[in-house]
Amino acid sequence: MTTVTIHREERNGPGRIIWGAASGAGLGLAALVSYELATRLLTSAISSRDDQLLGGMWAAVATVFVCRESYNESISAALSRTAATAVSFILCLGYLLFLPFSSWGMAILIAIGAAILIMIGRPGHIITTSITTAVVMVVAGISPQHAWRQPILRLFDTLIGIAAGIAAVWIARGLYSLIHLSESKVRTEKSQLKITKETLS
Numbered sequence: 001m002t003t004v005t006i007h008r009e010e011r012n013g014p015g016r017i018i019w020g021a022a023s024g025a026g027l028g029l030a031a032l033v034s035y036e037l038a039t040r041l042l043t044s045a046i047s048s049r050d051d052q053l054l055g056g057m058w059a060a061v062a063t064v065f066v067c068r069e070s071y072n073e074s075i076s077a078a079l080s081r082t083a084a085t086a087v088s089f090i091l092c093l094g095y096l097l098f099l100p101f102s103s104w105g106m107a108i109l110i111a112i113g114a115a116i117l118i119m120i121g122r123p124g125h126i127i128t129t130s131i132t133t134a135v136v137m138v139v140a141g142i143s144p145q146h147a148w149r150q151p152i153l154r155l156f157d158t159l160i161g162i163a164a165g166i167a168a169v170w171i172a173r174g175l176y177s178l179i180h181l182s183e184s185k186v187r188t189e190k191s192q193l194k195i196t197k198e199t200l201s
Contacts, residue, residue, distance in 0.1 A: 022172075027067050030168035034059040034161045041160070054139060055157040062161025065128075067168060074169040078162045084128035085158045087113055092136045092151040101141030109133050 038059035039052045066078045091109045099105060113129045136154050140147035 026168055026172050027064065030067060030164050031060040031063050033168075034063040034164035037164065038157050038160050041156075048143070050143065051153060055153060058135075058154055058157035059161035059164070062158045063165040063168070066162050066165035071169055071173050074166060078166055080125055081128060081158065081162055083122065084125040085132055085155055087116065087125070087129050088132035088136060089151045089155045092133060092140070093148060095137075096140055096148040096151065100144060101137055101147060106134060106137040109137065 035056040039056040062081060065081050066074050068074045068077050088109075091113055095105055095109055110130045110133050113133055114126045117123055117125050117129060132154065136150050139154075140150045143150070
């Protein structure tokens with residue numbers, strides 16, 4: 001849940017409470033930032049109020065998705081999310097440019113997306129791609145006017161959420177490194193002071 005790797009002994013010791021509180025606060029703050037960015041950038045000139053709220057939710061979900069235990073895991077999750085959204089974007093946009101929403105259309109797009117991902121050796125992206133496709137298609141059914149814009153807006157929201165999540169990971173990683181650097185420095189100084197006292201005595 002946190003954005004940096006914490007030593008196992010720290011998780012099981014007194015530092016677990018601090019680690020948990022900091023992780024939860026960081027994740028919540030990152031989700032808030034991505035939500036606010038998405039809802040404010042999607043102004044009424046671009047989309048409706050419903051689309052703004054949906055965009056904020058979509059961005060927050062993307063942020064939560066990419067905030068992982070380590071920086072490398074977060075980058076991997078971000079790439080996975082981007083790839084899945086891109087596949088869904090292409091399928092949904094191609095469909096909605098010519099046809100209205102239908103449950104059969106949604107099912108066919110999910111099947112096509114899964115088949116493509118298996119053929120290119122990316123079966124791990126199937127779940128995320130299928131969920132994205134289902135949400136985009138159903139929202140297009142709820143708001144049929146200019147339905148073709150839904151894949152574009154959701155791609156936009158996803159990129160905002162991923163950027164906010166990776167930024168949060170990077171900041172937390174830097175803070176964690178600074179804290180441990182200062183703690184190591186303090187421990188080193190204490191050790192040197194102890195050695196000095198023992199030498200003098």
